[in-house]
Amino acid sequence: MLERLEMEAFLGLAAELHFGRTAERLHLTTGRVSQLIKTIERKVGAPLFERTNRSVRLTPLGHRLCEEVRPAYEEIQAAFARAVSSTRATVDVLRVGFIGAAAGQIAHQAADTFTEREPGWRVRLREVQLFDALARLRESEVELLILQLPITEPGIAVGPVILSEPxxxxxxxxxxxxxxxxxxxxxxxxxxxxxxxxxxxxxxxxxxxxxxxxxxxxxxxxxxxxxxxxxxxxxxxxxxxxxxxxxxxxxxxxxxxxxxxxxxxxCMGWAPVWLSSYNSPALRPFVATLLQAGLLYAAASGP
Incomplete structure (x- = not known):
């Protein structure tokens, strides 16, 4: 049975017919490539390459093995690439803004926890400034914003208080x-x-x-x-x-x-807010995670 690196060394040398170029292609040393080829030949029980001081050529057995192995290897690589592409395509992003250091700590903790629980989602965090925080929300640059209460702006929904401080x-x-x-x-x-x-x-x-x-x-x-x-x-x-x-x-x-x-x-309360029209399956679960992270922050901060 060939290991992945052995297969790559064999197919690389079969394509390049040069140990130095194969080593560069695989980011290995020439000696390491030579060692891998010798290991494969021991497993097969016969030479796969004819080597001279001037050239490297496949043996008839090497030709046959290459013709049989390469399609399988390329199919494996293609299947893996399709899997990665499919996974990336299904990852959704929740854009979250925060104001200040405490809200930032809570947001980062919640983001880490949320992405562990919901692997199909990624949270993109950004700090926003006081003067344009609500504009960032209304313009959908962030979909959820953690800010200090009270807020009674029209069209904005307010979540639970995640932090309360004197x-x-x-x-x-x-x-x-x-x-x-x-x-x-x-x-x-x-x-x-x-x-x-x-x-x-x-x-x-x-x-x-x-x-x-x-x-x-x-x-x-x-x-x-x-x-x-x-x-x-x-x-x-x-x-x-x-x-x-x-x-x-x-x-x-x-x-x-x-x-x-x-x-x-x-006390001053801090809470997540979002546009009343915003509807995402990640919204409620992330708000619940924020609430949990807020409790952990308060416990760590002490009285």
Whole structure:
């Protein structure tokens, strides 16, 4: 019985009639090709090639073996190629976007688990930015998006909360409130809250910059930003403050920014969302996998 490499060496040498070219073709050394041919000839019990210092030729037995082996080998290769092609053709892609480090960790864990459970699917992940996240969803660049709640945009379905975290006020490290153990929403009157560029009141993320405190005090408007990293730079420069989730203390700790808990704000929820018109057999199973990955993330993160 011939091993795969032995068969390839025999057919390669039968085609090239040159040990050096056969070695290059198979990415082997010339000595290894010679060794494989000798092994085959021992199995057959007779020479398959006539070798001289100047030439290599098939023996009559070698000719007959080549004529019988090559069609079978080519059929095996063709069958394997068809199998690979068929498998690739049946793999569907679910495009998933996420915002921020925690959502990214959960999304990657869910993607790995999901593709193990559903071999006919592949998950393509991409990080999206605050300013155009919903546009990426509406334009179908992503089919599912993990973002912070609340969201009440028309035509968008909201899945279960996969992560819940306390809200904090991100301040310049030298701000008077930065040394407090906690703040309340009344303290927001003493900072200029960042806002998302182009966002209108009542739209997604507008709860990040309320106009007034619960007692009616006006809250100054800070600079408009497009990305979270831009927000951090603006906060560190001393020109604004932002409402963020507790995850920032793990992923975005820096000496020029202080994160202070806001005691009277409800926890910030993160959830997958998708267009209400989107209907895919992978949607519900992947959302369930996301929920499981979120529980694992919360357990690993501790209290």
């Amino acid at each position: 809200q904090m006020l991100a301040l310049p490290a030298n701000h008077p409130l930065a040394h407090r153990e906690s703040v309340t929403m009344e303290d927001l009157a003493d900072v200029a809250l960042l806002r998302l560029a182009g966002a209108e009141p009542g739209t997604w993320l507008s709860d990040r910059w309320p106009d007034r405190t619960p007692q009616g005090r006006p809250i100054p408007r800070g600079p408009a930003i497009e990305t979270f990293l831009e927000a951090l730079q603006v906060i560190a420069s001393g020109t604004g403050a932002g409402i963020v989730g507790e995850q920032v203390t793990r992923f975005y700790s820096r000496p020029d920014i202080a994160y202070v808990p806001i005691t009277d704000m409800t």
